[in-house]
Amino acid sequence: MSAASEPLDSELAASAVAGDERAFSSLMHRHKDGLYRFIRRYTGDAEEAYDLLQESFTAAWSALKRYDRTRSFPTWLRRIALNKCRDWSRRRAVRRWLTRNEGLDSWTGQNLAADEPSPETNVSDQEQLSRLDRAIANLPAGLKEPLILTALEGLSQDDAGRLLGLSAKAVEVRIYRARKALSSALSLGDA
Secondary structure (H helix, E strand, C coil): CCHHHCCCHHHHHHHHHCCCHHHHHHHHHHHHHHHHHHHHHHHCCHHHHHHHHHHHHHHHHHHHHHCCCCCCHHHHHHHHHHHHHHHHHHHHHHHHHHHCCCCCCCCCCCCCCCCCCCHHHHHHHHHHHHHHHHHHHHCCHHHHHHHHHHHHCCCCHHHHHHHHCCCHHHHHHHHHHHHHHHHHHHHHCCC
């Protein structure tokens, strides 16, 4: 099937609402990689991201009747995932407070092998990626969300603002503050 004959997200959503589970499966398949990356960047934890991805798709299935087919399906789906990530952050904060465990779960990072670098380079790159992931995960939600949506997900500041309920200028300011906080955390080795 060529890309031109692929059904639009809105058409698949309408079919899914009408009871076609394969249509929703097609939507999940189409958007799972991008949504996983978004959640993974938010949490800094590959396993948690997978669980939250499943929760996001379950919530999307439940809310599909309320999806406005004139709007972007990926943006609608990201909004659901963002809410799941925020819930996860709140639960995690409560667990840390209850257990007095302030450390982050360890994450070893992804193997980013390209052109077979030396094992020492791989270890160094993984350590740097892990530090960056932890630093992003440690940012307050108000800074983390605009940064992930624009710098990592490629949304414009206007689109990120609409998703977050902020002005484009507020998104710009928060991105600036997030980058400054990341720079500080990475230079001090806090991540």
